[in-house]
Amino acid sequence: MTKMKVMIHVYSTGFIEDGQTLFLSESFMRNRKIPEGRLITLRYGSFIRQVQAFPVRSSGELRIHQQLARDLGLHHGTQLRLKYHPGTLTLRIGPLIGVLVSRIDPDDADKRFGAMTAYCKELTDACRSQGAFVYFFTPGDIEHGKDRIEGWSYNGSWNKAYFPLADVIHNRLTSRKLENKPSVQYFVKEVKSHYDASVFNEKYLSKNEVFQALTRESGLLKYLPESYAFKNYRILKTMCEKYRSVFLKPARGSLGKGIIRIMKQADGSYICHFTNVNGTKREQFASLSQVFCAISGKMKTMRYQIQQGLQLIEIDGRPVDFRVLVQKNRHGRWSVTSIVGRIAGSQQFVSNLARGGSLCTVSEALSKSNLNSHQRGSVYPRLKASALEIAAGIEAQIPYHFGELGIDLAVEPDGSVWLLEVNSKPSKNDNAPLSSQRIRPSVKRVIQYSLHLSGFRGEES
Incomplete structure (x- = not known):
């Protein structure tokens, strides 16, 4: 099986004007032994059609009629990867990536996807540079039993069109309610079983689910604060007798909302921060x-997890923790994309940006904090190693497909590393590397992993 990149050239006039004829580089057809004028199978996501290929002198182009381009949802000038399998006479173009988002506002050209708009544009730019195509759709666009879907793509402006079901679907829903809709659950099952699509970051993870799963990995116990589902007074009493401080965290919370810190005082009273x-x-x-x-x-009204309190390192009295973004790479293996320090805001005990927290580099966090000076050189590699171990544990113990995880880690003054929580829908702002790059490494890696999943990974011929 051989592959290359091609530029899509859409023509509207000519001797042949139909959706069953395409034109490829003469040298490409000769080298790959693509039979001229014979029927071959064209595949693009869920789209399958018998077509005829004819040679042209220009290289690096795939010329298709506007009728076929419309069926494929492709723009003129799109760059894609192309693979030919001589055994089955199958020509694949792609990869086609679909991103499932929570909302689309067709009337707001500047904020088409709300807070996700900048990320969607960045993902589009990354696809263009790496030879892939991406479109965006919502649960409301899903139609069962159809092999195509209505969505949005960017070509100088946001345009709505029909697209084949994608090779790879990235779940970026930011609502558990939407994700748990029967229509969404059925769609995910259908595209995986009927169209052999890959769906990653399939579901939200609850805190209880994560900690229960990771306790089954003996090598990860060293990172896990003592933690239980909070059910009754007995559990509260046991934990408060054992630790000077404990935390109650909503099992399905995010952005630091609803967290309670309970601290025992010398006189036997308790201070609670909500x-x-x-x-x-x-x-x-x-x-x-x-x-x-x-x-x-x-x-x-809400399930809580009770967790051992930790003494986080501090900068000027403000707790510091670390967000590690781990993602699958072009080889399908977990790798660390970025680590940032997060400093809690004034009068806050959580570091989320939504709570007034701020970002800093890891070196700044470690050098300015009250971390034991003898530990400063070893903490950074231990943050990386622990995040990768935890990601592998999630994959081994939770039967869903994840391509990226936001792993929040704490460091105590003695250098101990602890797991705070795992987020299967890491914010595209909260985990941003401290740089001004136009396309962030985290966005590029989403495309690289999609290339791997779709079988288009590798250098172009």
Whole structure:
């Protein structure tokens, strides 16, 4: 099987004007032994059609009529990869990537995808440079039993069109409610089973799910704070007797919302800090039973995880943690794309940007913090190694397909590394490397992994 990159040339006039004829470089057809004028199979995502190929002198082009381009949803000038399999007389172009997003506003040209718009444009630019095509669609665009879908692509402006079902689908839904819709679940199952598509980052991960799964990996226990599903007063009492501070975290929370820190005082009372829309609220309780009464109402509407409190390293009294973005690379293996330090905002005990936190480089975080000076040289490689081990553990123990994970790690002053949480839908802002590159490495890696999944990986001939 051989491959190359080609530029799509769409023509509208000529002697032959139909959707069953295409023109390829004469040398390419000769070298790959593509039979001239005979029927071969053209594949592009779920699109399959019998076509005839004829040679032309120009190289690096695939000429198709506008009728065929319309069926494929392709623009003039699109650069794609091409593979020919002589045994089956099959010509594949691609890869075709579909990104499932939560919302599209057809009336807002500048913010077509809301906060995701800049990322969608960046992903489009990355595809253009690497020889791939991407379109974006929502759960509302899904039509069962159809081998194509209506979505949006960018060609100087955002345009709506029909596209074949993609070779690779990247789930960027930011709502558990949308992700759990029966129509979405059925669609994911259908494209995998009927069209052999790959779907990655299939689902949100809950904190309880992650910690329960990773406890089955003995080599990861050293990274796991003691943690349980919070069910009753007995668990609260046991944890508060064992640790000076404990955290209650919503099992399905994000952006630091709803986290409660409970700290035992020398006089036996307890200080609780609650994150809310206005920042952090502080309350004092005379006893643990009073604490439980104050928080038990929350348990009726939300599941919580209770976790051992950690003494994070600090900069000027502000806790610091680390977001490690791990992604599958062009070889299908986990690799670290970026690590950033996150400093909690003033009067905050969580580091999320949405809570007033700020980013810094790892070296800045380690050098300015109260980390033991003897540990500074070894912490960075241990952050990388632990993130890769945790990603492998997630893959081994949770039966869903993930291509990228945001892994939040804590470091204590003695250099100990702990897992805080794993996010299967890492924010495209919160984990951004501190650079001004037009296309971030994290975006390029999404395309590289999609090339691997679709079978288009490798150097062009």
